[in-house]
Amino acid sequence: MNGQGDIEGGGRSDYRRRIVLRDRIRRLVPWIPAYAFLGLWCAFGLFVILWQILASFKTNRELFLNVWALPSHLQFQNYVKAWSVVKMGNYFMNSIVVVGASVLLILTISTPAAYALTRIPFRGVEFVTNFVIGGMGIPVQMLFIPLFGMLSRLHLADTRTGLILVYTSVSLPFTIFLLTAFFRSLPSELEEAAAIDGASPLVAFVRIMLPLASPGVIGAAIFNFIILWNEYMLALIFISDDSKRTISLGLYALSNSMQYTGDWVGLFAGVVIVMVPTILIFILLSERLISSITLGAVKG
Amino acid sequence: MRRMQKKLILPFLMPALIMYLAFVVYPACRALWVSMLEWPGFNTPARFVGLQNFQRLIHDESYLLALRNTLVIVFVGGAFVFALAFLFSVTIINLGARTRKILRAIIFLPTVIAPIALTTLWGFIYNPRFGLLNSILRTIGLGQLARTWTDRGSIFSAVTAALIWLNTGMYLVLLLAGIDKIPLDFYDAARIDGANSFQMFRHVTIPLLWDVLGVGVILWGISALKVFEFPYAFCGIWAPRELWTLAIYLVVMGFGKREPIFQLGYAAAIGVTMLLLVIVFVLVARRVLRREAVEY
Numbered sequence: 242m243n244g245q246g247d248i249e250g251g252g253r254s255d256y257r258r259r260i261v262l263r264d265r266i267r268r269l270v271p272w273i274p275a276y277a278f279l280g281l282w283c284a285f286g287l288f289v290i291l292w293q294i295l296a297s298f299k300t301n302r303e304l305f306l307n308v309w310a311l312p313s314h315l316q317f318q319n320y321v322k323a324w325s326v327v328k329m330g331n332y333f334m335n336s337i338v339v340v341g342a343s344v345l346l347i348l349t350i351s352t353p354a355a356y357a358l359t360r361i362p363f364r365g366v367e368f369v370t371n372f373v374i375g376g377m378g379i380p381v382q383m384l385f386i387p388l389f390g391m392l393s394r395l396h397l398a399d400t401r402t403g404l405i406l407v408y409t410s411v412s413l414p415f416t417i418f419l420l421t422a423f424f425r426s427l428p429s430e431l432e433e434a435a436a437i438d439g440a441s442p443l444v445a446f447v448r449i450m451l452p453l454a455s456p457g458v459i460g461a462a463i464f465n466f467i468i469l470w471n472e473y474m475l476a477l478i479f480i481s482d483d484s485k486r487t488i489s490l491g492l493y494a495l496s497n498s499m500q501y502t503g504d505w506v507g508l509f510a511g512v513v514i515v516m517v518p519t520i521l522i523f524i525l526l527s528e529r530l531i532s533s534i535t536l537g538a539v540k541g
Numbered sequence: 542m543r544r545m546q547k548k549l550i551l552p553f554l555m556p557a558l559i560m561y562l563a564f565v566v567y568p569a570c571r572a573l574w575v576s577m578l579e580w581p582g583f584n585t586p587a588r589f590v591g592l593q594n595f596q597r598l599i600h601d602e603s604y605l606l607a608l609r610n611t612l613v614i615v616f617v618g619g620a621f622v623f624a625l626a627f628l629f630s631v632t633i634i635n636l637g638a639r640t641r642k643i644l645r646a647i648i649f650l651p652t653v654i655a656p657i658a659l660t661t662l663w664g665f666i667y668n669p670r671f672g673l674l675n676s677i678l679r680t681i682g683l684g685q686l687a688r689t690w691t692d693r694g695s696i697f698s699a700v701t702a703a704l705i706w707l708n709t710g711m712y713l714v715l716l717l718a719g720i721d722k723i724p725l726d727f728y729d730a731a732r733i734d735g736a737n738s739f740q741m742f743r744h745v746t747i748p749l750l751w752d753v754l755g756v757g758v759i760l761w762g763i764s765a766l767k768v769f770e771f772p773y774a775f776c777g778i779w780a781p782r783e784l785w786t787l788a789i790y791l792v793v794m795g796f797g798k799r800e801p802i803f804q805l806g807y808a809a810a811i812g813v814t815m816l817l818l819v820i821v822f823v824l825v826a827r828r829v830l831r832r833e834a835v836e837y
Contacts, residue, residue, distance in 0.1 A: 271738065275632045282629070283647045286706075289673065290650070293662055308671045353549075354557035361546050361553075373557065376565050378819045380767040382788045383812030386575055386795055386805050387568035390583060410564030413557055432546070442546040471655035474769050478796055489655050493774055496661055505665075512658040523653045527646050530653075534711075535718035538756040 297509035319510040329514050332491030339401050340469045343408035344462050347416050355420030376414030385478050399481050408469050416461050422537035423457030460533020467519045575809035582803050594810035607790040615765040621705045626712040649710035656770040663703045667691050697783050700772050712757050719753030755830035762822040787815050
């Protein structure tokens with residue numbers, strides 16, 4: 242820090258390197274407790290998740306005898322039981338259908354809307370944008386009672402279609418928030434270049450903007466998939482038929498029945514079945530997901 | 542070109558607007574109306590009672606407890622979430638790019654796991670007989686601190702701690718992205734001026750991160766004010782009253798099978814107060830955070 246000026250000129254690079262190193266170490270020393278804490282935090286997170294996966298391969302007896310021991314044999318029947326007897330397999334398929342359809346619908350609706358709100362200037366565009374994004378502030382529970390009545394009147398109560406409709410609608414504000422941030426980050430000359438080439442605006446959107454927007458759209462798709470796959474609150478309110486349960490709602494029911502069955506390892510197998518898809522997606526696509534979430538908050 | 546582009550506005554916007562108006566805005570407005578009704582069930586007639594539901598809320602001990610719990614999560618929980626996110630972001634940022642990405646992913650991981658799955662996990666961590674927490678305490682010789690973490694007196698603190706754990710990653714990721722955007726020259730300049738790490742944090746990082754922090758605080762407020770899934774599932778079918786948040790109380794009154802008579806108007810009134818809290822929170826946060834913003 243001090244005396245850096247007089248080294249700058251000379252060629253005493255070795256001396257300089259030592260100074261830089263000493264400087265760096267001196268700066269890092271007060272941080273040691275912080276790094277230790279960071280390490281502990283990460284170790285704890287990984288440990289509890291791995292522990293739960295290992296525990297799901299034990300027998301209940303083994304689990305209670307010693308919660309820390311490794312399973313003596315991998316009890317795959319925990320999974321077989323969870324998948325077929327507790328019907329997690331059924332719920333899994335329901336979630337694939339409901340969440341898949343919702344994500345598709347959300348993006349089909351949000352992408353053109355976000356495009357129109359960012360790339361086509363029109364009067365009131367700011368008002369409409371704020372009006373839609375402001376929906377992020379509406380606590381979703383406030384909608385439960387009116388929505389429940391509406392779905393009954395539409396004969397969509399307790400149906401997967403009704404749940405898809407609810408999932409799609411309540412996901413629009415945040416998705417449009419993410420996508421408008423993404424469209425704004427694209428250079429503005431693109432449509433003009435397309436227009437000079439004689440492309441109609443619709444063609445320009447499909448041929449030029451959509452491919453360019455695909456990282457943002459994929460990011461939003463991953464985000465919505467994870468959120469909807471994980472949620473059980475809306476499913477709890479709008480689905481009562483056991484055969485239509487989504488996977489997270491199924492796990493909620495399973496964890497409630499735990500009080501009577503005491504089958505912890507079975508419950509852990511169910512937990513792993515719920516966790517695996519989102520963790521896999523995260524491992525494969527975390528960069529895409531994180532950059533699309535942060536784009537809206539961090540204006541470039 | 543512009544005129545041709547304008548033809549796209551309606552077909553591009555309409556599907557989103559129709560869905561949003563029909564299934565978000567309309568029900569929200571209708572909830573305002575329902576909050577002024579006495580309505581014991583979907584198939585029974587409702588009676589207009591004006592603001593009586595709100596008058597009842599003020600004297601309802603369960604409501605006040607749920608309100609207190611929610612505010613503790615928002616403010617105390619929020620203080621921890623942001624303090625931890627800050628601490629981790631300024632430590633992680635000094636590491637190599639690879640390590641940084643891996644640590645960020647590990648801390649973010651709970652965010653992508655279903656809250657209901659984490660509920661089970663934390664139920665086991667807090668388990669008094671063979672839970673992780675008590676086992677660790679016994680192993681490191683602090684066995685006398687081992688206790689029941691989920692009795693009525695401490696269950697809410699236990700759940701709040703878990704909520705802090707599972708939310709920190711999201712805000713860490715936001716802050717990290719913000720810090721990444723700060724030009725390195727600022728730090729070099731500060732270092733040449735003789736600033737230490739804390740001074741650099743206080744005078745470079747914080748002011749330049751102010752906008753991101755503002756967005757983060759608002760996102761936290763909106764999501765924490767409606768927190769439901771993790772605490773609701775924490776204690777089986779009947780979460781004890783000590784754990785109720787406003788969202789849980791709303792569901793209990795509107796849909797819970799605790800009482801045979803539903804109180805739809807009353808539940809809607811709870812929802813309206815939640816919306817008011819969000820509005821107040823966002824307005825105050827914007828006012829407080831608007832100062833000090835630095836352009837660069």
